[in-house]
Amino acid sequence: xxxxxxxxxxxxxxxxxxxxxxxxxxxxxxxxxxxxxxxxxxxxxxxxxxxxxxxxxxxxxxxxxxxxxxxxxxxxxxxxxxxxxxxxxxxxxxxxxxxxxxxxxxxxxxxxxxxxxxxxxxxxxxxxxxxxxxxxxxxxxxxxxxxxxxxxxxxxxxxxxxxxxxxxxxxxxxxxxxxxxxxxxxxxxxxxxxxxxxxxxxxxxxxxxxxxxxxxxxxxxxxxxxxxxxxxxxxxxxxxxxxxxxxxxxxxxxx
Ligand code: BV8
Numbered sequence: 001x002x003x004x005x006x007x008x009x010x011x012x013x014x015x016x017x018x019x020x021x022x023x024x025x026x027x028x029x030x031x032x033x034x035x036x037x038x039x040x041x042x043x044x045x046x047x048x049x050x051x052x053x054x055x056x057x058x059x060x061x062x063x064x065x066x067x068x069x070x071x072x073x074x075x076x077x078x079x080x081x082x083x084x085x086x087x088x089x090x091x092x093x094x095x096x097x098x099x100x101x102x103x104x105x106x107x108x109x110x111x112x113x114x115x116x117x118x119x120x121x122x123x124x125x126x127x128x129x130x131x132x133x134x135x136x137x138x139x140x141x142x143x144x145x146x147x148x149x150x151x152x153x154x155x156x157x158x159x160x161x162x163x164x165x166x167x168x169x170x171x172x173x174x175x176x177x178x179x180x181x182x183x184x185x186x187x188x189x190x191x192x193x194x195x196x197x198x199x200x201x202x203x204x205x206x207x208x209x210x211x212x213x214x215x216x217x218x219x220x221x222x223x224x225x226x227x228x229x230x231x232x233x234x235x236x237x238x239x240x241x242x243x244x245x246x247x248x249x250x251x252x253x254x255x
Contacts, residue, residue: 004232006244013211014185014241015248019098021183022089023176023201024105024234027190027216031235032080034107035073037192055164059131063156067147070159074125077106082113085189085234088242090114095245100179104191104198106161119172119179121198127160136160173197180204189215190234193222202226 014020026036037050048069052058059066090113093099101118103110106125110118128137130150137157140148147156162168176198180186186205193199199221206212206225214226215237223229230237 004230004237004240006230006237006241007228010211010213010228011244011248014245017096017184017211019179019183020092020096020185020187021100021176021179021201021205021210022102022187022189023191023198024089024101024103024110024189025191025193025198026105027192028085028234029080029083029105029107029109030190031083031085031233032107032109034076034080034105034109036190051164054161056166059156059158059163063131063147063158067156067158070125070161074159077108077125080107080109082109083235085238086110086113086115088238089189091242092238092245093117098179098183100175100183102176102179102198102201104195106159119175121162121168121172121176123159123161123169125159125161128157129160131156131158168197176201177204180210181208183208183210186210186212187215188212188222188226189238191216191220193220 030036053066053069086109089101089110093101093115099117101110101115103118103120104122106123108124108126129135130137130153132155133150133153135152137150140157149155150157180201181204183205186202188202193202202212202222203225212226213228213230214220214222215230215234217231217233
């Protein structure tokens, strides 16, 4: 695929930006083999809506089903490697005095790509918690009950993610909204912008006169208000952005 052209005026905006905020969704991990949320219900899970599995009600109704769905997704995430999109964002972090990378993803691939300042809004699929006390549990007998039991209170264990109907970690959502309200440029990468409150963030940035850039092969509810739409896969567009910035630096002799 030829390198997508990055508009010169966008490169200019980025080269003069001090504060950049980024929101990522499942699309940035698609090229790492992690199914997007819409695609996370294939095969065994084909006849479920993701929203029907990722809720406290679903867990109460059928904890084994929900636990096994997460074990399956954990297996995919464990095999995945950060892709060129994750790596490009880690490279861009060093360039801006203020950089906030906000993710809806629970796969930890941004940190594995070397990003340091990551705000994970929806938790981490690799963590395991007691479904009652919320304490973190590191291991459990492999041949025990499914889901495994909390060694402290005997309740079922659950993945360390935020389910629909559950509140997001307050510190994380506060940091995210503050970054959206104060950024010069907001990059919205690989998200359908359908799940709230995360989906609100690019619109907050837009209302605060930031330059909003959408990177997604498909249109989303954000597309009509985005200042720039780079319609391509994140693993191609983001490295092209890094390269275009480096070229501009070289041309102006500013390394
Ligand atoms: C809450 C963790 C307080 C678990 C997740 C306001 C209006 C309407 C509804 C609500 C509202 N406020 C609250 C709600 C309810 C609900 C909600 O938003 N419902 C939706 C469905 C309408 N929100 C909540 O419940 C939140 N909690 O608000 O608490 C409260 C409580 C009760 C009532 C009121 C308030 C909690 C939300 C978090 C849920 N947990 N994940 C797990 O992973 O199992 S959400 C999960 O789904 C993901 O984390 C992500 O956020 C979302 C999926 O979206 P995307 O990541 O964007 O992925 P998707 O597959 O949709 O799209 C992929 C995109 O990538 C596509 O556009 C595609 O074109 C693109 N793409 C594909 N390939 C590529 C690509 N792009 C670039 N490159 C590629 N290669």
